[in-house]
Amino acid sequence: MALIRVDDVGKSFPGRHGTITIMQEISFEVKDADFLAIVGPSGCGKSTLLRLIQGLDRPTSGSISFRGTPVTTVCPQMAMVFQSFALYPWLTVAQNVAFGLEALEWPKEKIDAQVERYVSVTGLDGFQEAYPRELSGGMRQRVGLARALAVEPAVLLMDEPFSALDALTAESLREEILQLWGDPALPPEAVVLVTHNIEEAIQLADRVIVMSRRPSHVLEEVVVDLPRPRDRKSDAFYALTDRVYSLITEGGGPTAGPAEPKPSPPQV
Amino acid sequence: MRLAAAGGASVAERPGPALEFPSPARTIALYAALPLVASAVGLLALGGTAVGVARFLPLAVVDVSLSFLRMTAAYAASLGFALAYGYYAATHRTGERVMIPILDVLQSVPILGFFPVAIYFFVDLTPAVHWLGPNLASVFLIFTSMAWNMVFGVYESLKTLPAELKEASDAFGLKGGLRFRRVLFPATVNRLVYNSVLSWTGGWFFLVEAEIFTTNTSPLAGIGSYLSFAASTGNLDKFLAGVIVLAIVIALLDFLLWRPLGRYAERFRYDTSPSGEGEVVAPVRETGGRFRRAAAYVTRGVRTSVSLISTPLVQLASITVRPVRKPTEFQRSVFYYLALGAILVVVWLMMIAITVSVFRIFTGPISSSVRHQILLLPLAMGASTARIAVAYLICLAVALPLAILVARGPRASRVGLPIIEVVASFPATALFPVIVFELIPYIGPEGAAILMLLTGMIWYLFFNLLAGVRSLAPDLEEAARSFGLGRRQFFRRVLFPGLFPALVTGSITAFGGGWNTLIVAEYLNVGSVHTLSVLGIGQQIDIGYAEAGGLPLMVAALFTLVATVLVINELLWKPMYRRAAERFRYD
Numbered sequence: 001m002a003l004i005r006v007d008d009v010g011k012s013f014p015g016r017h018g019t020i021t022i023m024q025e026i027s028f029e030v031k032d033a034d035f036l037a038i039v040g041p042s043g044c045g046k047s048t049l050l051r052l053i054q055g056l057d058r059p060t061s062g063s064i065s066f067r068g069t070p071v072t073t074v075c076p077q078m079a080m081v082f083q084s085f086a087l088y089p090w091l092t093v094a095q096n097v098a099f100g101l102e103a104l105e106w107p108k109e110k111i112d113a114q115v116e117r118y119v120s121v122t123g124l125d126g127f128q129e130a131y132p133r134e135l136s137g138g139m140r141q142r143v144g145l146a147r148a149l150a151v152e153p154a155v156l157l158m159d160e161p162f163s164a165l166d167a168l169t170a171e172s173l174r175e176e177i178l179q180l181w182g183d184p185a186l187p188p189e190a191v192v193l194v195t196h197n198i199e200e201a202i203q204l205a206d207r208v209i210v211m212s213r214r215p216s217h218v219l220e221e222v223v224v225d226l227p228r229p230r231d232r233k234s235d236a237f238y239a240l241t242d243r244v245y246s247l248i249t250e251g252g253g254p255t256a257g258p259a260e261p262k263p264s265p266p267q268v
Numbered sequence: 269m270r271l272a273a274a275g276g277a278s279v280a281e282r283p284g285p286a287l288e289f290p291s292p293a294r295t296i297a298l299y300a301a302l303p304l305v306a307s308a309v310g311l312l313a314l315g316g317t318a319v320g321v322a323r324f325l326p327l328a329v330v331d332v333s334l335s336f337l338r339m340t341a342a343y344a345a346s347l348g349f350a351l352a353y354g355y356y357a358a359t360h361r362t363g364e365r366v367m368i369p370i371l372d373v374l375q376s377v378p379i380l381g382f383f384p385v386a387i388y389f390f391v392d393l394t395p396a397v398h399w400l401g402p403n404l405a406s407v408f409l410i411f412t413s414m415a416w417n418m419v420f421g422v423y424e425s426l427k428t429l430p431a432e433l434k435e436a437s438d439a440f441g442l443k444g445g446l447r448f449r450r451v452l453f454p455a456t457v458n459r460l461v462y463n464s465v466l467s468w469t470g471g472w473f474f475l476v477e478a479e480i481f482t483t484n485t486s487p488l489a490g491i492g493s494y495l496s497f498a499a500s501t502g503n504l505d506k507f508l509a510g511v512i513v514l515a516i517v518i519a520l521l522d523f524l525l526w527r528p529l530g531r532y533a534e535r536f537r538y539d540t541s542p543s544g545e546g547e548v549v550a551p552v553r554e555t556g557g558r559f560r561r562a563a564a565y566v567t568r569g570v571r572t573s574v575s576l577i578s579t580p581l582v583q584l585a586s587i588t589v590r591p592v593r594k595p596t597e598f599q600r601s602v603f604y605y606l607a608l609g610a611i612l613v614v615v616w617l618m619m620i621a622i623t624v625s626v627f628r629i630f631t632g633p634i635s636s637s638v639r640h641q642i643l644l645l646p647l648a649m650g651a652s653t654a655r656i657a658v659a660y661l662i663c664l665a666v667a668l669p670l671a672i673l674v675a676r677g678p679r680a681s682r683v684g685l686p687i688i689e690v691v692a693s694f695p696a697t698a699l700f701p702v703i704v705f706e707l708i709p710y711i712g713p714e715g716a717a718i719l720m721l722l723t724g725m726i727w728y729l730f731f732n733l734l735a736g737v738r739s740l741a742p743d744l745e746e747a748a749r750s751f752g753l754g755r756r757q758f759f760r761r762v763l764f765p766g767l768f769p770a771l772v773t774g775s776i777t778a779f780g781g782g783w784n785t786l787i788v789a790e791y792l793n794v795g796s797v798h799t800l801s802v803l804g805i806g807q808q809i810d811i812g813y814a815e816a817g818g819l820p821l822m823v824a825a826l827f828t829l830v831a832t833v834l835v836i837n838e839l840l841w842k843p844m845y846r847r848a849a850e851r852f853r854y855d
Binding site: 051054056074076079080082083084085086088089090091099100102103104131133147151 | 430432433435436437438439440441442443446450451454457535536537
């Protein structure tokens with residue numbers, strides 16, 4: 001059974017001159033052990049979609065279900081990593097990591113042990129008592145990651161987690177995420193990553209959902225069947241990136257069909 | 269598997285201890301020296317004697333303690349009120365539509381004018397316990413000077429809480445008490461601490477008045493009445509002893525409470541500013557239930573009634589003075605102010621007509637002397653407005669250079685700022701008797717009134733401008749330097765435009781302070797010999813309060829004053845504020 005099922009979802013907002021449709025007819029599934037990436041041009045509603053999945057917002061039409069149950073309120077089995085980290089400046093690293101656990105009303109000792117574990121897993125040892133403003137961007141996002149992992153979610157949702165970081169930090173954090181993902185002892189059964197970075201999507205994900213411009217719909221689901229670790233300089237990797245790139249730049253009108261025949265990727 | 273420990277990531281700074289006191293010795297010396305120097309100057313200049321002063325110190329300590337208790341009670345009430353009111357207004361759309369405009373009005377009307385009414389109310393409320401009524405009244409009056417800006421602090425910090433922080437707390441399922449403790453309350457701490465300092469400053473200012481006013485009905489021991497009696501009986505030693513103790517308490521509070529708290533509260537500021545892809549932001553929904561709409565109508569109604577009076581007048585003014593050529597900016601602004609003046613006069617006449625007819629209907633004829641005074645009201649209001657304008661210009665001329673100097677010179681900031689802070693929080697009202705006593709022979713009653721107004725206005729302007737200079741984005745300054753802008757050009761092209769929003773906010777609050785100070789600055793009895801009385805709306809309110817059968821005068825004067833404040837807010841400050849927000853904001 002699918003872990004998450006997004007079924008014919010649409011989202012629109014009332015605007016000054018009638019309704020603004022952000023997305024329509026979005027359908028896909030997140031399976032067990034799936035690393036799914038959602039890519040699309042700016043403003044196509046990728047982040048909105050992620051929020052709909054967790055239940056932070058409700059779709060205008062269609063439905064989303066988690067393990068067969070419709071998502072109507074915030075789903076506690078999912079945890080989000082935010083683009084802007086969304087760390088609370090008045091809480092220490094340890095308190096930020098404990099944030100979700102307190103909401104789950106875990107007993108104190110259990111929270112402490114869990115915080116200790118995930119602080120260490122994410123390489124934050126020794127920074128428990130630091131405040132977010134004392135950390136670099138990369139370290140801050142580790143706290144964001146630790147906070148999400150600590151609640152042991154079934155699905156980890158990541159909203160552009162690397163785009164506020166510099167290129168080098170982002171690259172090393174991506175690799176560490178992959179190592180984490182490869183560890184069966186660690187929680188998420190599936191990851192949904194929203195990004196506008198095509199290379200990042202192909203480097204990390206098993207499947208890439210490509211979305212069109214607004215009002216957006218799913219252009220295509222690209223399967224990335226490259227063995228990990230993936231060599232970004234390989235022809236196969238390049239061919240995939242190029243395919244997704246052309247999908248985004250060419251496809252996009254509201255009624256455009258799923259995929260027009262693509263010109264064969266140029267050889268490097 | 270573990271992530272590699274902090275390989276590429278670096279730590280900006282190790283966490284320090286929670287509270288730091290940079291060079292405590294120097295600061296203590298500074299704070300100790302300040303009241304001592306001040307009192308020495310006072311002794312020498314005014315001819316007090318050290319022995320005499322020492323004799324009154326115990327009494328002064330007792331009275332300051334009593335006043336401090338009142339301040340603390342009022343502050344506790346303000347804090348609770350601010351959290352409840354601000355939280356509710358920020359989280360309930362329906363409430364917000366009514367509560368915020370109400371607060372807007374409450375904040376801008378001169379509360380001092382309502383003192384007499386409040387005193388009657390509280391004294392009548394508790395006739396059985398004779399000391400309770402006056403005390404409740406004075407605590408309430410201090411409360412009115414503390415609460416509003418704290419409410420705004422809570423409301424604004426909750427409204428400006430970054431969306432992702434709210435979202436993260438939803439995403440992790442925080443609810444109720446935990447949500448309040450972990451997210452909402454901490455979000456307000458920074459502003460609350462900052463605004464608390466302002467509230468205490470305002471509180472001391474009002475405390476003196478609250479106790480003096482209250483003592484008209486029944487004696488209320490406290491530093492306010494102490495100073496007032498000392499001044500009115502011409503007892504200089506007693507007066508100086510009170511000033512010294514009060515200055516010490518204020519300096520201690522600043523040093524032991526507000527400065528450490530201020531440093532601590534820094535942590536609660538959210539300054540992570542990620543640069544990201546612009547996602548579609550959901551437009552604010554304008555739909556809502558019946559109640560929400562009803563609430564919107566009420567507030568709109570209030571606003572419409574103001575503009576109903578003003579809009580035709582503005583149009584009339586612009587028709588009659590429409591020139592053949594396109595008016596220059598200067599001409600336009602002159603017409604605008606003329607129109608504003610015309611509107612004010614009409615509003616004043618309306619207020620007077622309404623009050624007089626209401627009193628005629630319900631309480632019978634008004635005595636001829638009071639009627640005569642009421643007819644003077646437009647003139648009085650005009651005089652007060654002019655007085656405030658003059659005081660404001662003087663304030664600006666002093667506060668602007670001072671703020672630039674203090675903000676931009678590290679030495680001026682280190683040494684000057686603590687002094688200015690203590691001086692600013694010392695209640696100038698306590699010195700008013702002395703101003704009347706000593707200075708009228710030199711500067712005349714008009715000068716004394718303007719000087720007193722100054723003390724009630726200047727700090728609002730100064731601290732807003734100071735914050736403005738400090739928050740000027742460093743890259744703007746750097747850019748100016750890299751393009752080789754000269755000093756004069758830097759001031760003209762960078763500093764002044766950058767300061768404009770702070771100037772507008774500071775002006776609004778300074779005028780607010782000014783309207784309040786009018787009540788005491790235009791009419792002051794010190795003992796039986798020295799009386800200050802200059803034609804103005806504050807004077808009329810006081811006369812109406814003091815004179816038998818003067819109630820219609822007091823009410824008419826109050827209405828005139830409130831209407832003036834509202835019209836000026838609506839037609840002068842708000843448009844300017846919007847312009848500042850649109851054109852001069854940098855983010």
